[in-house]
Amino acid sequence: MSRTDAVTRILFEAFSAAEVRLFYVLGYAAIAVFCWGFYVQVRKYRRGAALALEGGVWGRLGAMVSSVLSHRTIDRRDPAAGGAHRLIFYGFMLLFAGTATITLEYDILEPLFGIRFWHGEFYLVFSLVLDVAGVALIGGLLYMMYRRGWLRLPKLDYARPDRVPGDPDFNRPQYRREDWAFLWILLIIGCTGYLLEAARLVWLADRPDVWDTRWWSPVGAAAAEGLRALGLGESGAGLLRHGLWWFHGLIALVLIALIPYTKVKHIFTSAASLMVRDPLAAQRLPRVPDSQEQVGAAKITDFNWKQLLNLDACTKCGRCHEACPARAVGAPLSPRDVILSLREFAHATLESATLPAAAELDIHGKAPGQVAMETLWSCRTCMACVEICPVAVEHIPIIVQMRRKLVEDGAMDPLLTKTLQTIHKTGNSFGESKRKRSAWTKGLPFPVKDARKEPVDVLWFVGDYASFDPRNQKVSQIFASLLHEAGVDFGILHDGESNAGNDVRRVGEEGLYEVLAAANVNALASASFKSIVTTDPHSFNTIRNEYPDFGGKYEIEHYTTLAKRLFTEGRLRVANPLKYRVTFHDPCHLGRFNKGYDAPRELLALLGCELVEMGRCKANSFCCGAGGGRIWIPDPVGSEKPAQNRMKEAAAIPGLEVYVVSCPKDLTMFEDALKTTGNEGKFAVKELIELIREAIPAHLPEEVTA
Amino acid sequence: MKILVAVKQVAALDEDFEIRADGRGVDPDFLIRDLNEWDDFSLEEAVKIKEASSGPVEVVAVSIGPDEVDESLRKCLAKGADRAIRIWDDAVEGSDSIAIARLLAAAAGREAPDMLFAGVQSSDQSFASTGIAAAALLGWAHAAVVSSLTYAPGAKTAIFRRELEGGLLQEIEIQCPAVLTIQLGINTPRYASLRSIKQAAAKPIEVLTPADIGVGDGDVGEAGSLSRVRRMYVPDKGRAQLIEGSAAQQAARLAEIIREFKGAAP
Numbered sequence: 005m006s007r008t009d010a011v012t013r014i015l016f017e018a019f020s021a022a023e024v025r026l027f028y029v030l031g032y033a034a035i036a037v038f039c040w041g042f043y044v045q046v047r048k049y050r051r052g053a054a055l056a057l058e059g060g061v062w063g064r065l066g067a068m069v070s071s072v073l074s075h076r077t078i079d080r081r082d083p084a085a086g087g088a089h090r091l092i093f094y095g096f097m098l099l100f101a102g103t104a105t106i107t108l109e110y111d112i113l114e115p116l117f118g119i120r121f122w123h124g125e126f127y128l129v130f131s132l133v134l135d136v137a138g139v140a141l142i143g144g145l146l147y148m149m150y151r152r153g154w155l156r157l158p159k160l161d162y163a164r165p166d167r168v169p170g171d172p173d174f175n176r177p178q179y180r181r182e183d184w185a186f187l188w189i190l191l192i193i194g195c196t197g198y199l200l201e202a203a204r205l206v207w208l209a210d211r212p213d214v215w216d217t218r219w220w221s222p223v224g225a226a227a228a229e230g231l232r233a234l235g236l237g238e239s240g241a242g243l244l245r246h247g248l249w250w251f252h253g254l255i256a257l258v259l260i261a262l263i264p265y266t267k268v269k270h271i272f273t274s275a276a277s278l279m280v281r282d283p284l285a286a287q288r289l290p291r292v293p294d295s296q297e298q299v300g301a302a303k304i305t306d307f308n309w310k311q312l313l314n315l316d317a318c319t320k321c322g323r324c325h326e327a328c329p330a331r332a333v334g335a336p337l338s339p340r341d342v343i344l345s346l347r348e349f350a351h352a353t354l355e356s357a358t359l360p361a362a363a364e365l366d367i368h369g370k371a372p373g374q375v376a377m378e379t380l381w382s383c384r385t386c387m388a389c390v391e392i393c394p395v396a397v398e399h400i401p402i403i404v405q406m407r408r409k410l411v412e413d414g415a416m417d418p419l420l421t422k423t424l425q426t427i428h429k430t431g432n433s434f435g436e437s438k439r440k441r442s443a444w445t446k447g448l449p450f451p452v453k454d455a456r457k458e459p460v461d462v463l464w465f466v467g468d469y470a471s472f473d474p475r476n477q478k479v480s481q482i483f484a485s486l487l488h489e490a491g492v493d494f495g496i497l498h499d500g501e502s503n504a505g506n507d508v509r510r511v512g513e514e515g516l517y518e519v520l521a522a523a524n525v526n527a528l529a530s531a532s533f534k535s536i537v538t539t540d541p542h543s544f545n546t547i548r549n550e551y552p553d554f555g556g557k558y559e560i561e562h563y564t565t566l567a568k569r570l571f572t573e574g575r576l577r578v579a580n581p582l583k584y585r586v587t588f589h590d591p592c593h594l595g596r597f598n599k600g601y602d603a604p605r606e607l608l609a610l611l612g613c614e615l616v617e618m619g620r621c622k623a624n625s626f627c628c629g630a631g632g633g634r635i636w637i638p639d640p641v642g643s644e645k646p647a648q649n650r651m652k653e654a655a656a657i658p659g660l661e662v663y664v665v666s667c668p669k670d671l672t673m674f675e676d677a678l679k680t681t682g683n684e685g686k687f688a689v690k691e692l693i694e695l696i697r698e699a700i701p702a703h704l705p706e707e708v709t710a
Numbered sequence: 711m712k713i714l715v716a717v718k719q720v721a722a723l724d725e726d727f728e729i730r731a732d733g734r735g736v737d738p739d740f741l742i743r744d745l746n747e748w749d750d751f752s753l754e755e756a757v758k759i760k761e762a763s764s765g766p767v768e769v770v771a772v773s774i775g776p777d778e779v780d781e782s783l784r785k786c787l788a789k790g791a792d793r794a795i796r797i798w799d800d801a802v803e804g805s806d807s808i809a810i811a812r813l814l815a816a817a818a819g820r821e822a823p824d825m826l827f828a829g830v831q832s833s834d835q836s837f838a839s840t841g842i843a844a845a846a847l848l849g850w851a852h853a854a855v856v857s858s859l860t861y862a863p864g865a866k867t868a869i870f871r872r873e874l875e876g877g878l879l880q881e882i883e884i885q886c887p888a889v890l891t892i893q894l895g896i897n898t899p900r901y902a903s904l905r906s907i908k909q910a911a912a913k914p915i916e917v918l919t920p921a922d923i924g925v926g927d928g929d930v931g932e933a934g935s936l937s938r939v940r941r942m943y944v945p946d947k948g949r950a951q952l953i954e955g956s957a958a959q960q961a962a963r964l965a966e967i968i969r970e971f972k973g974a975a976p
Contacts, residue, residue: 292905299905414901421901428904429744437725437742515904 011213012123013106013131014204018242027253034257041264045273048312048354055308057280068279077278077394081323081624088147092190095141099197102134103256128220135201135221142194149187159322166336166379173348173372179320182267189259196252202227203248206241270319274395277317280310281396286387287549287597289404292514299514300408303365304350311402312354315347317395324389324399329627329646330382337382339389339399342375346402349373368409377415380407384646385510385632386592391623400510407512416511416637423636424513431502431523433636434472441466442498444477450488453495455531460495462487462566463533465524465547467540468503469668475675476668479691483539483563486696490575492566494537500527506546506593511633518554521546525556536560539693541593541600541667542631548598562594564603564666567696571610578699581612584661586695587654588615589674590625591667604666604692611699613664616657626650628673635669647677655683666692711863712768713756714823715791716814716841717749719775719782720834733941745782748829750899752892756827757790757900759861767863768792772817774802774810780915787910788902795821799919801927806935807835811843813930816923818848824864826889830855838891845889852889853882857896861886 016024057064071077075093079086106122113119122130152160163175201224208214209232218225231241263269292299301307324339325331331338349367353360370376380403389399410416411424426435445452455463464487470480487494505520524547528536536558538544548560570576586608594600601622608615620626629639629646639645651674654663663678665671674689720743727740753771760767771786772795773779783794797813805813818826826848828841838854845852853870861868870890872880884890920930932938953960 297909299903411901412903412906414903416901418898424901429742440725513903515906515908519904 011217012127014208014214015106015110018246030254030257034261037261038263041261042272044355045264045269045316048350049309051305051354051359052307052309052312053305055310057310058282064279064281067281068275071278072275077396080394081392082321084147085151085321088144088151091140091144092148093144095137095139095144095194096190098137099134099141102130102137105130128217131220132222135223138194138197139223142191145187145191145194149191152183152187157322159326160320161322162320164341165331165334165338166341166376173345176344179344183320186267189255193252193255193259196248196255198223198227200245200248200252202231203236203241203245206231206236207238207245209238209241267319269316270395273313273316274319277314277396280313282398284549285398286385286390286400287545288553289509289550290401291553292408299412300410300512301402301405302368302409303362304346304353304367305359305365306405307346307402311398312350314397314402315343315350318343318347318397319395320344321394323392323394324397327388327392327624329384329386329388329629329649332626333629333644333646333649335382335643336376337379339383339403342379342399342403343397345373345375367406375406377410380410381416381637383407383632384592384627384629384634386627387596388592388624388627391596404510404512408514409512411512411514419638420511420633420636423633424508424511424516427503427508428516428519431520432468432472433503434468436472438499441471441501442496444471444480445484445496448481448484448488452484453493454498455495455533456497456500456527458495459532461493461534462495463528463531463536464494464496465504465536465538465540465543465560466496466501467538467543467668469672470539471501473668473672476671479668479671479693480539482691482697483693486567486570486576486693486700489700490570492570492575495531495533497527497531500530502527504540504543504546506542506550507631507633507635509546509550510631511636521551521554521556525551525554528556528558534559537563537566539563539666539668541591541597542669545593545597562598562600562603562666564594564600564607564692567693568603568607568610571607576696576700578611580699580701582695582699584613584695585657585659586613586615586662586664587618587657587660588621588664588666588692589618589628589650589654589670590622591665591670592625592627592631594666595625596623604664607692607696608664611695613662613695616660618653618657620653626653628667628670628677630669630673635673645673645677645680647673648681650674651677651681651683655681655686660687662695663687663689664692664695665689711763711765712770712821712823713759713825713827713863714818714821715749715753715756715769715771715786716826716828716844717753717771717773717782717786718746718829718832718840719743719773719779720746720832722834729942729944733943734939735942743778743781745785746829746832746834748831748833748892748894749786751894751896752827752829752890753786753789753791754897754899755859755892756825758897759863760790763863765863770795770821770823772797772814772821774798774805774813783915784907784910785902787913787915788906789900791913793913794915795918796915797918797920797923799921801931801933802920804932804935804938805930806937807837807839808843808936809930809934811840811847812934813920813923813925814840814844815847816920816925817918818844820923824887825861825868826850826887828889828891830891830893841889841891848887848889850887850889851885852891853884854891855893856890857893859890859892859896 075086075090078089109120109122151157162179167174201221205214205218205224205228218228236244259268318340320340322340328337328339346367352373353365367374368377383403385400385404387400414421423433427433430436431438432441442452453460466480470476502520502523504524505517508520509517536547538560541562544560544562547556547558551558588604588608590601605615626649627646628650654660663674665674671689671691678684678689721741722744723736724740724742728737730737756769760769769791770793771783771791773783774797776798779796783796787794795817797817826844831838842852842854853872855872856870857873859868859870865886867883867885868888869881869883872882874880920927928934953963955963
């Protein structure tokens with residue numbers, strides 16, 4: 005064993021043959037335990053519903069590797085945690101690779117082919133690299149401990165908004181214990197690694213191939229000097245090295261064995277989750293095949309294997325918990341806890357050898373692991389959770405699929421039931437006659453073309469709120485005037501338009517959504533146009549991302565990009581620059597959903613406004629609370645509404661004059677919140693369209709009225 | 711055990727409707743059709759009884775009307791009715807509520823249910839007579855405006871409550887089979903998702919003519935009715951007028967009107 009002729013890694017030196025055999029037995033046992041756990045996990049995922057992924061495996065692999073290596077997703081909104089994780093990740097990976105390379109040479113290449121490379125300069129350089137990797141690992145771990153122990157970040161508090169103190173799963177102290185155990189076990193492995201190295205150096209101090217090259221392991225060498233200064237002799241060091249070797253080795257083997265059974269498995273599940281990410285998870289919800297008898301998720305096995313994998317990918321980082329607008333206003337929902345509940349449920353039911361009876365797989369309810377309907381109905385489907393998740397957990401399709409089941413059972417707010425019936429009957433959520441849909445155009449000094457009767461360049465899909473809500477009708481009239489003045493050849497579908505269905509689908513009424521989508525696709529097919537524009541981000545999203553699944557493929561844009569183009573082409577000109585100090589609220593469905601962050605800001609700059617961003621802007625914009633059908637469900641009396649929470653944020657901007665929105669529902673929600681938060685008169689809520697009108701007063705035609 | 715539920719597809723007026731050329735009804739183009747609101751409750755009551763029963767209970771929805779009524783019947787099937795019957799031929803057009811009751815009674819005679827539920831009234835015609843008239847034709851016990859019900863399928867009697875004026879409740883025991891007309895609010899009707907309505911297409915809707923159930927052409931339609939609609943119209947607008955403007959302007963205008971009424975000089 006001993007090679008004094010070359011500088012190399014000291015392995016089993018001074019071990020008896022029995023000890024070496026014992027180590028191999030333990031090593032194989034650890035691997036066997038790991039493999040069994042791995043198999044149980046895979047079997048669990050395979051008990052989910054089938055799913056065919058779109059796209060090639062290599063592209064997915066590349067995207068995953070790039071996300072993992074760059075730590076891009078982990079850095080977002082928490083660069084300190086990202087940095088610390090990067091240290092741990094690279095430290096651990098290098099140390100693991102180092103150990104694996106030793107195994108490769110010692111157990112495979114050398115015995116089989118006589119190939120040796122683990123010596124000389126290669127060994128020394130590797131030794132240096134691994135020493136540095138150990139420092140990175142320990143540094144990262146210490147920061148994470150500091151973060152958990154001292155910073156006490158609210159997002160790392162496992163207390164649940166959907167449970168009350170005293171419930172068995174209220175704050176899940178077992179998670180906390182596991183977090184700390186994971187950090188400590190890694191820290192102990194790292195530290196004992198250095199100590200072991202130091203003891204080995206002291207023990208073999210008389211061997212020049214070991215001692216003279218010790219500074220290639222700087223941390224170990226320094227520790228060795230320390231041990232010697234403490235009076236440790238060669239024989240003592242030999243004993244210490246022997247003990248530490250076993251201690252370090254056993255802990256490492258235990259860690260390997262436990263990977264599939266503990267949070268350590270995230271190194272596999274999170275990576276796999278990133279690899280199967282759907283970039284349109286929230287924008288385009290899954291269809292229900294006609295052949296499928298059951299609609300929605302009632303049992304844990306109704307989720308597909310990818311969703312079950314998503315549950316295990318969660319690292320409890322709390323970013324979704326922090327971003328969720330429902331959670332922020334005290335609603336009984338945290339996207340994190342929906343995922344963790346279902347994970348616990350899947351763990352309890354799907355990991356046994358035989359699948360339990362269907363009755364035991366019911367995920368709806370209030371027992372541990374189940375999700376309550378109040379929780380599901382609290383969701384605004386604003387996508388804040390999906391957008392920020394560093395490991396590509398897709399909460400929204402999970403929540404909507406569970407809501408589909410609630411809708412089938414009629415387990416929803418009576419007002420929502422009424423609204424869905426109204427939409428079915430009249431095609432709009434206002435319960436108005438179809439004939440009245442274009443009544444707002446009657447106040448205009450020019451007729452608005454019917455795109456079903458004469459061809460137009462631009463078809464304007466108006467949407468319910470912009471058509472029927474009196475406040476938004478005024479905005480629609482202004483936008484029509486602007487298009488008219490800019491010479492845009494546009495038309496609408498008049499009474500042929502139905503509710504676009506975006507929110508109906510997010511409520512979970514998939515059957516009604518299918519009816520609405522089919523009605524609109526038919527109406528659009530009867531019209532002649534080149535492209536679609538809409539002022540409503542909700543309609544924009546579903547037409548752009550979901551109608552293609554229903555046979556409707558169109559070129560569609562939000563009005564902000566069209567308006568910007570009209571300015572750059574000189575068809576609209578700012579005559580009266582506005583000197584307002586404004587802030588801009590990114591609508592969920594324009595911003596996060598469709599990345600339309602720039603056009604509204606460029607328009608504000610063109611208009612001469614001074615834009616002051618709110619803390620939560622662009623991808624981190626804070627939902628007004630109207631999404632996911634919540635505009636049809638009253639908020640509990642007495643609790644803060646998301647829109648009010650947002651108004652307070654805006655009110656903190658010194659000298660704010662206008663809170664600019666670009667979504668009809670936002671206008672409704674925030675004008676209301678402006679009043680209820682007592683900010684009326686301090687600043688105004690305006691549609692960007694209204695600001696454009698103000699900046700082009702020269703064109704102002706005779707007073708337009710409803 | 712069987713419960714027969716009489717349902718009707720009612721018409722609601724659309725915005726700016728027009729009267730039919732013959733002046734006896736609204737132009738069908740301006741009507742929005744839906745299941746009668748009361749029938750939602752009577753069907754729900756029957757389905758709840760079925761769900762609470764240990765023995766088998768069949769809930770059968772029956773309606774009198776043309777093809778388009780199938781849409782409402784499918785809603786009933788989606789909500790839990792086991793099957794549906796629709797009775798129609800062109801001769802039925804123009805029937806008054808008693809002639810409709812004749813068809814309903816004939817259907818009940820054929821089905822021999824343990825109970826016949828109907829809504830208190832229909833929201834478009836509001837005669838509130840069809841269910842009760844059917845009871846008379848069948849010679850069954852009957853009660854109107856039932857607001858709560860205790861009934862075990864197959865029992866010889868049922869106990870129900872009715873709300874009377876002055877907050878008084880009346881509790882009645884009734885012999886079965888009986889005809890009960892059900893009041894709004896007796897339960898919470900369930901939501902029929904569009905998907906379940908679509909799936910209900912697999913459940914049968916039996917289409918019968920009056921002749922199939924032994925009702926002659928002379929007993930339905932205008933021929934079989936003792937009343938007929940003469941005309942339908944919107945009465946001339948009343949004299950109410952809205953005063954617009956600021957509070958001061960409104961007050962001034964109001965004072966002016968009062969002076970005009972009193973005959974004083976403006």
